[in-house]
Amino acid sequence: MTERSIRPRRLRSSPAMRRLIAETRLHPADLVLPMFVREGISEPEAIGSMPGVVHHSLDSLKRAVEAAAEAGIGGVMLFGVPLEKDAVGSGATDPDGILNAGIRAAVDAADGALVVQSDLCLDEFTDHGHCGVLRASTRSATGYEVDNDATLERYRDMALVQAESGAHILGLSGMMDGQTAVVREALEGAGFVDTAILAYAAKYASAYYGPFREAVNSSLVGDRRTYQMDSANRREGLLEVELDIAEGADIVMVKPAGSYLDVLADVAATSTVPVWAYQVSGEYAMIEAAAANGWIDRERAIDESVLSIKRAGADVVLTYWALELAERLGR
Ligand code: PBG
Numbered sequence: 001m002t003e004r005s006i007r008p009r010r011l012r013s014s015p016a017m018r019r020l021i022a023e024t025r026l027h028p029a030d031l032v033l034p035m036f037v038r039e040g041i042s043e044p045e046a047i048g049s050m051p052g053v054v055h056h057s058l059d060s061l062k063r064a065v066e067a068a069a070e071a072g073i074g075g076v077m078l079f080g081v082p083l084e085k086d087a088v089g090s091g092a093t094d095p096d097g098i099l100n101a102g103i104r105a106a107v108d109a110a111d112g113a114l115v116v117q118s119d120l121c122l123d124e125f126t127d128h129g130h131c132g133v134l135r136a137s138t139r140s141a142t143g144y145e146v147d148n149d150a151t152l153e154r155y156r157d158m159a160l161v162q163a164e165s166g167a168h169i170l171g172l173s174g175m176m177d178g179q180t181a182v183v184r185e186a187l188e189g190a191g192f193v194d195t196a197i198l199a200y201a202a203k204y205a206s207a208y209y210g211p212f213r214e215a216v217n218s219s220l221v222g223d224r225r226t227y228q229m230d231s232a233n234r235r236e237g238l239l240e241v242e243l244d245i246a247e248g249a250d251i252v253m254v255k256p257a258g259s260y261l262d263v264l265a266d267v268a269a270t271s272t273v274p275v276w277a278y279q280v281s282g283e284y285a286m287i288e289a290a291a292a293n294g295w296i297d298r299e300r301a302i303d304e305s306v307l308s309i310k311r312a313g314a315d316v317v318l319t320y321w322a323l324e325l326a327e328r329l330g331r
Contacts, residue, residue: 024311026303028072028326032117032276032318036215037061037102038081049211050281051288053320055081058105064323065109065116071326075115077171077318078102080124081216088133089125093157099124100165107166117169117198118162120183122154129213129220131174131227146227152182159183163192169251173200175227184248198276199249202237202263204229208256208282215281237263238270245273254314256280258305261312268313277314279306284320299328 011021038045038055045055056064061078068076080099082091091097099118106116123131132151134144155174162170170187172179180199187195205228213220229236237260241252252271254264255278268275287305291298302321309317319325 031322033322039098062109069113085127089122092125103165180247196250199244201252211281
């Protein structure tokens with residue numbers, strides 16, 4: 001055997017060969033579409049920083065969920081944008097609050113064809129924009145800090161309202177310690193034994209959430225570095241995953257995705273529950289912006305970015321391109 005008889009190029013020699021050899025594939029069922037439902041609008045409204053993504057009215061949400069089911073995508077993840085905000089995020093636990101009304105509308109429209117998930121976090125509902133409730137603190141330069149355990153009480157109530165509204169999976173994105181345990185206990189106690197928990201286990205404090213903050217009209221001043229993870233830390237991602245699994249998470253997530261593929265690969269190698277990844281708003285906006293300028297081939301960049309997340313080990317990818325990708329894959 002000469003050195004040149006080993007030719008890796010053989011398996012790249014034709015489109016049919018490459019298709020057969022591909023180790024990773026995208027499938028509509030592996031995609032989840034994040035969606036925004038906004039109170040007080042009757043028509044969908046564009047989000048400036050996320051071209052192609054809209055704020056839905058309750059009606060347009062229903063139509064979009066039907067389209068998502070039609071395209072075969074695995075699920076939708078709902079975020080609510082309320083008209084009124086306050087210090088404790090009251091809208092989040094109001095059964096008629098926009099997110100809970102959105103859950104009911106989406107479950108109805110999905111009619112069992114896809115899984116309806118809801119964001120369980122306070123930041124869209126608080127006037128200060130933090131993911132929890134605040135308390136005075138002399139340790140902090142701002143004079144306040146996010147109160148972990150008081151926030152857990154809010155999450156507990158939120159979980160029950162969302163489960164009651166019919167959400168199939170609750171997406172715990174707040175990064176409070178113990179949130180999975182508290183929500184699991186509340187669900188069990190109230191008889192919601194089939195409501196699943198998706199723990200945003202390794203969620204990093206990231207600049208890539210920028211466009212999302214516009215999308216939810218975030219009023220955040222400052223940052224989330226005392227509760228979301230430091231991007232310097234890889235090993236800690238495994239600790240967060242281990243804790244969430246021990247506390248009863250059914251699924252764990254790494255977020256953002258593209259800049260954290262090492263963490264994702266570590267988690268995929270060790271997790272005993274499904275591993276998902278969230279391709280966040282900034283990852284979306286960067287490709288859209290570069291493509292709009294003619295600097296990048298839009299479809300190829302989208303495909304490559306999502307495929308890379310799967311290759312690194314994600315079973316399912318949350319992506320704002322879910323519908324477009326699913327429709328393209330179906331053709
Ligand atoms: C918190 C939450 C955020 C995102 C999803 N859930 C914002 C944050 O943590 O600041 C960001 C998603 C994205 O950027 O696409 N409710």
